Amino acid sequence: MPEECRPLVRSLYAWEIQEARRVFAGGLIYESVRVHECAAWPDTIHRIGLRLRRLPYDNLPNAVTLGNHCYFPVRLLDTLVPPHHSDFYKLPWLIHELTHAWQYQHMGWRYLALALQAQFRQGANAYDFGGEDGLREKFASGWEFKDFNLEQQGDIARSYYERLIRGQQVEAWQPFIAELQEA
Numbered sequence: 648m649p650e651e652c653r654p655l656v657r658s659l660y661a662w663e664i665q666e667a668r669r670v671f672a673g674g675l676i677y678e679s680v681r682v683h684e685c686a687a688w689p690d691t692i693h694r695i696g697l698r699l700r701r702l703p704y705d706n707l708p709n710a711v712t713l714g715n716h717c718y719f720p721v722r723l724l725d726t727l728v729p730p731h732h733s734d735f736y737k738l739p740w741l742i743h744e745l746t747h748a749w750q751y752q753h754m755g756w757r758y759l760a761l762a763l764q765a766q767f768r769q770g771a772n773a774y775d776f777g778g779e780d781g782l783r784e785k786f787a788s789g790w791e792f793k794d795f796n797l798e799q800q801g802d803i804a805r806s807y808y809e810r811l812i813r814g815q816q817v818e819a820w821q822p823f824i825a826e827l828q829e830a
Contacts, residue, residue: 652685672828712747765796792826
Protein backbone atom coordinates (compact mmCIF):
# COMPACT_ATOMS: atom_id res chain seq x y z
CA MET A 648 0.00 0.00 0.00
CA PRO A 649 1.46 3.44 -0.92
CA GLU A 650 2.49 5.74 1.88
CA GLU A 651 -0.10 8.37 2.72
CA CYS A 652 0.88 11.75 1.34
CA ARG A 653 0.54 14.28 4.15
CA PRO A 654 1.13 17.96 3.35
CA LEU A 655 4.57 19.21 4.28
CA VAL A 656 6.15 22.66 3.87
CA ARG A 657 9.93 22.81 4.02
CA SER A 658 13.08 24.53 2.88
CA LEU A 659 15.23 22.91 0.25
CA TYR A 660 17.38 20.10 1.59
CA ALA A 661 21.14 20.76 1.47
CA TRP A 662 21.57 18.03 -1.17
CA GLU A 663 18.79 19.60 -3.30
CA ILE A 664 20.60 22.93 -3.16
CA GLN A 665 23.82 21.21 -4.16
CA GLU A 666 22.08 19.65 -7.17
CA ALA A 667 20.27 22.88 -8.10
CA ARG A 668 23.60 24.75 -8.03
CA ARG A 669 24.61 22.65 -11.06
CA VAL A 670 21.99 24.61 -12.97
CA PHE A 671 21.55 27.96 -11.19
CA ALA A 672 24.95 28.37 -9.47
CA GLY A 673 24.57 31.57 -7.42
CA GLY A 674 21.67 32.91 -9.53
CA LEU A 675 18.94 31.63 -7.20
CA ILE A 676 18.36 32.63 -3.56
CA TYR A 677 17.89 29.07 -2.31
CA GLU A 678 17.10 30.07 1.27
CA SER A 679 13.94 31.89 0.11
CA VAL A 680 12.45 28.83 -1.59
CA ARG A 681 9.79 26.74 0.13
CA VAL A 682 8.71 23.32 -1.10
CA HIS A 683 5.11 22.27 -0.46
CA GLU A 684 4.70 18.51 -0.81
CA CYS A 685 1.40 16.64 -1.13
CA ALA A 686 -0.55 19.75 -2.14
CA ALA A 687 -3.66 18.51 -3.94
CA TRP A 688 -4.76 21.78 -5.53
CA PRO A 689 -2.24 21.87 -8.44
CA ASP A 690 -3.75 18.65 -9.79
CA THR A 691 -7.26 20.04 -9.32
CA ILE A 692 -6.37 23.15 -11.33
CA HIS A 693 -4.85 20.94 -14.03
CA ARG A 694 -8.03 18.83 -14.27
CA ILE A 695 -10.22 21.94 -14.47
CA GLY A 696 -8.02 23.43 -17.18
CA LEU A 697 -8.24 20.24 -19.25
CA ARG A 698 -12.02 20.12 -18.80
CA LEU A 699 -12.41 23.75 -19.90
CA ARG A 700 -10.44 22.99 -23.04
CA ARG A 701 -12.51 19.81 -23.56
CA LEU A 702 -9.43 17.61 -23.32
CA PRO A 703 -9.35 14.22 -21.63
CA TYR A 704 -7.71 13.91 -18.24
CA ASP A 705 -4.10 12.83 -18.78
CA ASN A 706 -3.46 11.51 -15.25
CA LEU A 707 -0.20 13.49 -15.05
CA PRO A 708 0.71 15.17 -11.77
CA ASN A 709 0.94 18.94 -11.94
CA ALA A 710 3.13 21.31 -9.94
CA VAL A 711 2.68 25.06 -9.54
CA THR A 712 5.19 27.67 -8.39
CA LEU A 713 3.91 30.91 -6.88
CA GLY A 714 6.75 33.25 -6.07
CA ASN A 715 9.28 31.32 -4.02
CA HIS A 716 6.77 28.56 -3.16
CA CYS A 717 6.85 25.34 -5.21
CA TYR A 718 3.71 23.20 -4.78
CA PHE A 719 3.88 19.50 -5.67
CA PRO A 720 1.02 16.97 -5.45
CA VAL A 721 3.44 14.21 -4.43
CA ARG A 722 6.15 13.55 -1.86
CA LEU A 723 9.52 14.49 -3.32
CA LEU A 724 12.79 12.69 -2.65
CA ASP A 725 14.38 12.56 0.80
CA THR A 726 17.78 11.65 -0.61
CA LEU A 727 19.52 11.83 -3.94
CA VAL A 728 18.80 8.82 -6.16
CA PRO A 729 20.65 7.68 -9.29
CA PRO A 730 19.24 8.57 -12.73
CA HIS A 731 17.97 5.03 -13.33
CA HIS A 732 15.79 5.09 -10.17
CA SER A 733 12.03 5.17 -10.84
CA ASP A 734 11.59 8.35 -8.76
CA PHE A 735 14.51 10.24 -10.34
CA TYR A 736 12.03 12.26 -12.46
CA LYS A 737 11.14 14.23 -9.31
CA LEU A 738 14.52 15.98 -9.22
CA PRO A 739 14.43 17.37 -12.80
CA TRP A 740 10.80 18.32 -12.08
CA LEU A 741 12.02 20.29 -9.05
CA ILE A 742 14.61 22.00 -11.28
CA HIS A 743 11.83 23.07 -13.66
CA GLU A 744 9.82 24.55 -10.77
CA LEU A 745 12.93 26.22 -9.30
CA THR A 746 13.29 27.98 -12.65
CA HIS A 747 9.95 29.65 -11.93
CA ALA A 748 11.25 30.70 -8.48
CA TRP A 749 14.33 32.10 -10.29
CA GLN A 750 12.00 33.98 -12.66
CA TYR A 751 10.08 35.41 -9.72
CA GLN A 752 13.31 36.48 -8.00
CA HIS A 753 14.48 38.27 -11.17
CA MET A 754 11.20 39.57 -12.64
CA GLY A 755 8.79 39.87 -9.74
CA TRP A 756 5.18 38.76 -10.12
CA ARG A 757 5.22 39.56 -13.85
CA TYR A 758 6.69 36.07 -14.36
CA LEU A 759 3.38 34.45 -13.33
CA ALA A 760 1.35 36.31 -15.94
CA LEU A 761 3.90 35.44 -18.63
CA ALA A 762 3.99 31.75 -17.67
CA LEU A 763 0.19 31.52 -17.66
CA GLN A 764 0.03 33.36 -20.98
CA ALA A 765 2.36 30.80 -22.58
CA GLN A 766 0.29 27.90 -21.21
CA PHE A 767 -3.04 29.36 -22.35
CA ARG A 768 -1.80 30.28 -25.81
CA GLN A 769 0.28 27.20 -26.57
CA GLY A 770 -0.99 24.44 -24.27
CA ALA A 771 1.42 21.51 -24.08
CA ASN A 772 3.55 23.11 -26.84
CA ALA A 773 4.46 25.93 -24.42
CA TYR A 774 7.23 23.67 -23.06
CA ASP A 775 8.78 22.78 -26.43
CA PHE A 776 12.06 24.63 -27.01
CA GLY A 777 13.12 22.42 -29.92
CA GLY A 778 15.57 20.17 -28.11
CA GLU A 779 19.27 20.25 -28.86
CA ASP A 780 18.80 21.27 -32.51
CA GLY A 781 16.38 24.02 -31.53
CA LEU A 782 18.84 25.42 -29.00
CA ARG A 783 21.65 25.42 -31.56
CA GLU A 784 19.45 27.19 -34.13
CA LYS A 785 18.22 29.77 -31.63
CA PHE A 786 21.74 30.50 -30.35
CA ALA A 787 23.05 30.87 -33.92
CA SER A 788 20.29 33.40 -34.63
CA GLY A 789 21.16 35.47 -31.55
CA TRP A 790 18.56 34.25 -29.07
CA GLU A 791 19.15 34.58 -25.35
CA PHE A 792 17.54 32.68 -22.48
CA LYS A 793 15.07 35.55 -21.97
CA ASP A 794 13.77 35.11 -25.53
CA PHE A 795 12.20 31.74 -24.68
CA ASN A 796 8.81 31.69 -23.01
CA LEU A 797 8.86 30.96 -19.28
CA GLU A 798 7.78 27.33 -19.60
CA GLN A 799 10.45 26.71 -22.23
CA GLN A 800 12.98 28.23 -19.83
CA GLY A 801 11.89 25.77 -17.16
CA ASP A 802 12.26 22.84 -19.53
CA ILE A 803 15.64 24.04 -20.78
CA ALA A 804 16.86 23.99 -17.16
CA ARG A 805 15.16 20.62 -16.50
CA SER A 806 16.60 18.92 -19.58
CA TYR A 807 20.05 20.43 -19.01
CA TYR A 808 20.13 19.00 -15.50
CA GLU A 809 18.84 15.62 -16.63
CA ARG A 810 21.40 15.36 -19.45
CA LEU A 811 24.22 16.57 -17.21
CA ILE A 812 23.47 13.90 -14.59
CA ARG A 813 23.20 11.19 -17.25
CA GLY A 814 26.56 12.20 -18.75
CA GLN A 815 25.02 13.32 -22.03
CA GLN A 816 26.08 16.22 -24.25
CA VAL A 817 25.02 19.64 -22.87
CA GLU A 818 27.01 21.98 -25.11
CA ALA A 819 23.89 23.42 -26.81
CA TRP A 820 22.37 24.22 -23.39
CA GLN A 821 25.44 25.91 -21.86
CA PRO A 822 25.10 29.45 -23.28
CA PHE A 823 21.53 29.65 -22.00
CA ILE A 824 22.30 28.08 -18.62
CA ALA A 825 25.15 30.56 -18.22
CA GLU A 826 22.53 33.33 -18.24
CA LEU A 827 20.72 31.64 -15.33
CA GLN A 828 23.95 31.38 -13.42
CA GLU A 829 25.13 34.92 -14.04
CA ALA A 830 21.85 36.71 -13.31
